Amino acid sequence: MLRYRKGDLRAFEILYAKHKAPLYRYLLRTCRDQETASDLFQEVWGKVIASRERYEVRAQFNTFLYRIAHNCAIDYFRRAGRRHEGRAQDVDDIAEELPGAEQAHPDVALSEAQMKAEFRRALDQLPPEQRDVFVLYEESGLSLEEIGKITGVAMETAKSRLRYAVSKLRAALKQHQPASAQT
Amino acid sequence: MSGSIEDKDFEQYLQRKSPVSEHYHSLDGIEPPPDLDEKILAKAAAEVRSPLAEKSRAWKKWSVPVALAASTVIAVSIVLESGVRHEITTSNAPSVVHSERTVAEPATPDAIEPAAPAMNQTPATERATRGDDQKVVDVDIAPRPAFAPQVEVPDAQMQALAKKAEQKAEETERAPDVIDSVAEERVAETAVESSSQRSPTPASQYATVSSRRAVAPPPAAVRDLDHAADATAVASAAPAQYTHDPKAWLAHIRNLREQGDDVQADTAWKLFEAAFPDFAVAEDDLARPKK
Numbered sequence A: 001m002l003r004y005r006k007g008d009l010r011a012f013e014i015l016y017a018k019h020k021a022p023l024y025r026y027l028l029r030t031c032r033d034q035e036t037a038s039d040l041f042q043e044v045w046g047k048v049i050a051s052r053e054r055y056e057v058r059a060q061f062n063t064f065l066y067r068i069a070h071n072c073a074i075d076y077f078r079r080a081g082r083r084h085e086g087r088a089q090d091v092d093d094i095a096e097e098l099p100g101a102e103q104a105h106p107d108v109a110l111s112e113a114q115m116k117a118e119f120r121r122a123l124d125q126l127p128p129e130q131r132d133v134f135v136l137y138e139e140s141g142l143s144l145e146e147i148g149k150i151t152g153v154a155m156e157t158a159k160s161r162l163r164y165a166v167s168k169l170r171a172a173l174k175q176h177q178p179a180s181a182q183t
Numbered sequence B: 001m002s003g004s005i006e007d008k009d010f011e012q013y014l015q016r017k018s019p020v021s022e023h024y025h026s027l028d029g030i031e032p033p034p035d036l037d038e039k040i041l042a043k044a045a046a047e048v049r050s051p052l053a054e055k056s057r058a059w060k061k062w063s064v065p066v067a068l069a070a071s072t073v074i075a076v077s078i079v080l081e082s083g084v085r086h087e088i089t090t091s092n093a094p095s096v097v098h099s100e101r102t103v104a105e106p107a108t109p110d111a112i113e114p115a116a117p118a119m120n121q122t123p124a125t126e127r128a129t130r131g132d133d134q135k136v137v138d139v140d141i142a143p144r145p146a147f148a149p150q151v152e153v154p155d156a157q158m159q160a161l162a163k164k165a166e167q168k169a170e171e172t173e174r175a176p177d178v179i180d181s182v183a184e185e186r187v188a189e190t191a192v193e194s195s196s197q198r199s200p201t202p203a204s205q206y207a208t209v210s211s212r213r214a215v216a217p218p219p220a221a222v223r224d225l226d227h228a229a230d231a232t233a234v235a236s237a238a239p240a241q242y243t244h245d246p247k248a249w250l251a252h253i254r255n256l257r258e259q260g261d262d263v264q265a266d267t268a269w270k271l272f273e274a275a276f277p278d279f280a281v282a283e284d285d286l287a288r289p290k291k
Helices: A009-031 A034-050 A061-080 A091-097 A106-124 A128-140 A144-151 A155-182 B002-014 B019-026 B034-049 B051-091 B117-121 B155-174 B181-197 B203-213 B220-226 B231-237 B246-258 B262-275
Strands: B096-102 B126-130 B135-141
Touching: A009 A034, A009 A061, A009 A128, A009 B034, A034 A061, A034 B034, A061 A128, A061 A144, A106 A128, A106 A155, A106 B019, A128 A144, A128 A155, A128 B019, A144 A155, A155 B002, A155 B019, B246 B262
Parallel strands: none
Antiparallel strands: B096 B135, B126 B135
C-alpha cells in the first residue's frame, strides 16, 4: 500500500490479487446477494484507492481492508432498512453443484453436495453477528482481538460469537454424517 | 463432559485444524467477476495518473528541499541583518568626551547644546565626584551622525590651509598682547605632555581619525588651526575631542584657568572663539580671559 501511495500501480495489482477473493466471499456471505456483494466490493476498493494518500501503517493491511468492508456492509444494511435476506439455496442450486456423469462414484458426490448444501444452509441461518465473526475469522485470517476491534466489540464477545457459530456448524455437519454413513 | 469436548473442539478450531474450517473452504471458490477486477484496477490506475496525484507527489518530493531552502534564506537574512546593525552600531560608537563642570555653577540655558534625540533617550553619563573641589567629571557620549559626509580635502587645498595657518601663527607671535617666548615654550611643553597623556590622537591627525570613524568634519576655523605648523601648541589648547563640543572645550578652558595656566587658557580661548564665533558664552564665564 505504501508503494502504491508512491505511485507504484503494480504494487496495488499484487495487493488486489491477494485480497480480492477472500474479501468478495466475506461480502457475499454477509449480504448473501451477488449483486449487492459486487457493489460493496467496488465501494470498498474505491475507498482503499481514495485513502492511499493518507494511508499510514498502523496495523495490518487486512485489518484496514476488512474494517472498511465491515463498515460498508453495516451502511448498506442501514440504507436498506432491514437485513437483506438472500434467497435460500434450493435443490436446483445443489444440482448445479453436482459433478457430471464422468464422476466415478455418483453416490459419494451426491453425499458431498448434500453436505455442502447443509453446511451452507447452517451458515446462512446463523445470526448475523455470529456469521459476521465466523466469516471474518475464516476469510481474513485476523485474530479475535482484531475482529473484535473491527466489529466494535470486546475480544471475549467476538470469541463467544465465534464459539456459538462453530458449535452450530459442527452440529449441522454431525447431522449429515450419520446419514451419509448409513448410505 | 460435553462442555469440555466443545472447548477442546473450539481450541482445535482456533488452531485452524477443525473440519468446520475445511468444509467452509471447500464450499466454493467464489471469485469476483472479471469485469469488476478491470473496473477497480482501472480506477486505481486513473488515481495514480491523475494530475492532482502528480501534483501531490511533486509537492511531497520537493517539500523537504523547499523547506530547507526557505529556512536557509531566512537564517542568512537574519544573520546579514544583525551584521549590518552591528556595523552601524560600531560606526555610530561615540567618542568619549571628558568635560568638567563645577557643581555650584549651573550651566546657562544658552550654553546648553541640544543633544540628538536618540542620545537623549539613552544617556551614558558617568559622574564621579573628584575630591574636595566639588567638581563633577562628566563623561559624555557625544552624539555622532551615523553617516556623516566625508569631506575630502585635496592636497593643494591642504597646503593652502597649512600656509594660512602658519601665517596666522606668525601674526599671533608678532602680536604684543599675546604670548611671549617663555610662555610659548611652556605652552609647547604642556602641549607635548598633554598630547602624550591625554590626547592619543593629535589634532593634526584629526582628519585621518575622523574619516576612519566617519564623524562630521570639524568647523572650518578649527580645520585651519589643525593644519597649523605649530600644531602641538594648538593641540594642547584645543584638543581634538573638544573641537566638536564647545561646552566641553569651555570646561577645559575653565579648568586651565583654575590650575593657573592662564597663558594656555587664553590661547585656548582664542582658538575657541575662532572655532565657535557664534557660541553664546556668559560674560562672567570663567573661561573668558581675565580683564
